[in-house]
Amino acid sequence: MKDIPIIIETDILSDEWNTFWDTLPETKGPLEPKNVLVLSTPFAKSSGEATQLQKMMQACNLHENQYSVIQLNDDEDIAWHQLQYHLRPKVVILLGVQPTRLGVSALFRFCEPNRYNDCTWIPSLSLSELELNAEVKKQLWLHALKPVFVDKTQGEI
Numbered sequence: 001m002k003d004i005p006i007i008i009e010t011d012i013l014s015d016e017w018n019t020f021w022d023t024l025p026e027t028k029g030p031l032e033p034k035n036v037l038v039l040s041t042p043f044a045k046s047s048g049e050a051t052q053l054q055k056m057m058q059a060c061n062l063h064e065n066q067y068s069v070i071q072l073n074d075d076e077d078i079a080w081h082q083l084q085y086h087l088r089p090k091v092v093i094l095l096g097v098q099p100t101r102l103g104v105s106a107l108f109r110f111c112e113p114n115r116y117n118d119c120t121w122i123p124s125l126s127l128s129e130l131e132l133n134a135e136v137k138k139q140l141w142l143h144a145l146k147p148v149f150v151d152k153t154q155g156e157i
Contacts, residue, residue, distance in 0.1 A: 035157050036067035037089035041096040041126040043071065049127035053095075059141070060149035077101045084117065090157055091148060092119050096126025111140045113148050120154045 038057075043049035057067060068087055072078060080102035083089070099106055099121070108114040114121040122144045124130065130137045147153040 031068060031070075031086050033086070033088040034066055034068045035089060036062060036091045036093065037083065037087055038067055038069045038093045038095065039097040039102070040069060040071050041128070042073055043127055048131060052127055052131060056145065060145050062149065072097055072101060077103070080104050080117075084119070089119055091154075092121045094121065094123040096124075096129065099123070111136065112143050113154055115154075120148055122148065 038053070040053070043053075053069070057064075068089075070078070070083075078101070080099075083102070094108075099108060104116070106114075106116050108116070108121055108123045111124050112122070114123070122140075124140045124144070125133060125136055130140070149157060
């Protein structure tokens with residue numbers, strides 16, 4: 001029996017993956033259900049990035065009470081199933097956040113609406129990168145935000 005490894009004591013997954021089984025961190029503040037969830041890299045409240053996000057949401061005809069913004073640090077992951085359970089979003093906008101940081105293993109088309117897990121996902125560059133890249137910002141508006149929020153090609157949000 002010495003030749004047979006004890007697999008129960010063997011580390012199968014490292015501790016970094018435990019975050020996907022944890023509850024939502026309280027540092028994210030009180031989160032309530034809203035139709036749109038914006039996941040972003042960190043930015044200051046009074047920065048150009050914050051202004052840019054506010055203008056993007058206004059162009060989408062969204063008021064502050066219709067969307068939640070969660071900023072994720074580079075070393076921080078958060079469980080998608082927890083976000084979905086608590087926030088019940090219909091649209092998820094990823095601004096510089098990879099889906100794998102949410103425990104989602106899916107390939108999404110960049111700057112286009114993607115259907116996954118009963119939500120429309122829109123992945124793009126971070127707000128700071130969008131400020132520097134007008135072409136990607138234009139693509140995000142024309143191929144994702146405008147069709148979803150203005151033209152309502154994905155249905156009523």
